[in-house]
Amino acid sequence: MKKFPVLALVALAAAVGAYGGFAFLHQGSAGMLRPDDETVVARGELLYARNCASCHGKSLEGQPDWQTRDKDGFMPAPPHDESGHTWHHPDQLLFNITKLGVVKAANLKDYKTRMPAFEGVLDDGDIIAVLSFIKSKWPKEVQRRHDELNRVYARRTQEAQR
Template sequence: MRRSLAVAATVAAVVVAGALWLGRSDAPTAAMPSDIDIAQGQTLYAANCAACHGADLEGQEDWQTPGPDGRLPAPPHDQTGHTWHHPDQVLFSYTKLGGRALMAEQGMEFDSGMPGFGEQLTDQEIWNILGYIKSTWPERIRETQAVRTEGEARSRENKQ
């Protein structure tokens, strides 16, 4: 029960922060660009993400249970995790800013172990990593995530 509540709270916080960040005038495009380099994304993933999220995108053990520090371990980015539940822009923002900084921008205190990579990676490199991750998902999951991304983009357009 405690495990489910922790995961639900984390997912809800990420979605809320991502949605709020999307409303900013300086937020980048809400959808992944078309010029993704999946091979570079795979290389960048191995160098920057695999240490926490696993070489095979499997995440850390017991990723749904907070550790002794109260933080949730790194989730899987394969189809068994919740990464695909989020629209592209939420994934991009969380990666660029990091969990704690993204939440702080929204006035929320959230102890996330996800660092921001905005100073180490370009926006295109972040998109390439996300493109690689998405390329590993089964077609059904890619389609579901694309619908969520489209819905978020429409919502953003309606707010402007």
């Protein structure tokens, strides 16, 4: 059984800086997502149902055996609930993966994925709404941990730019 390569995760995290860091991060915010904004979350829920649920599941459960490549070498769609790894990544990386696709966001030329890039399909506000909806479904403790991840990432990004 082949697990998601650790190198790919490292490359994904490293790629965030290459695409603008926390371009949408507001001063004092834990990140760009707005899981407490009912209007944004409701819009995100509709967009998720239309664009994401067919692969990632109606209840964010992902595809079975999502950590093992399928017979064609593709990684199945991971869950976006707390059982998956979505909340282990800062907002900007989640945004970049959604907008640009995994391959471009992480510069992984040989990575096989069925996840499309949503640039030109969803605008930036739509992507933030979808990701905000996903985050709104996580338990509050997971949301707090994700907020802290965003704060640490933002601090490290600012330090690296000095």
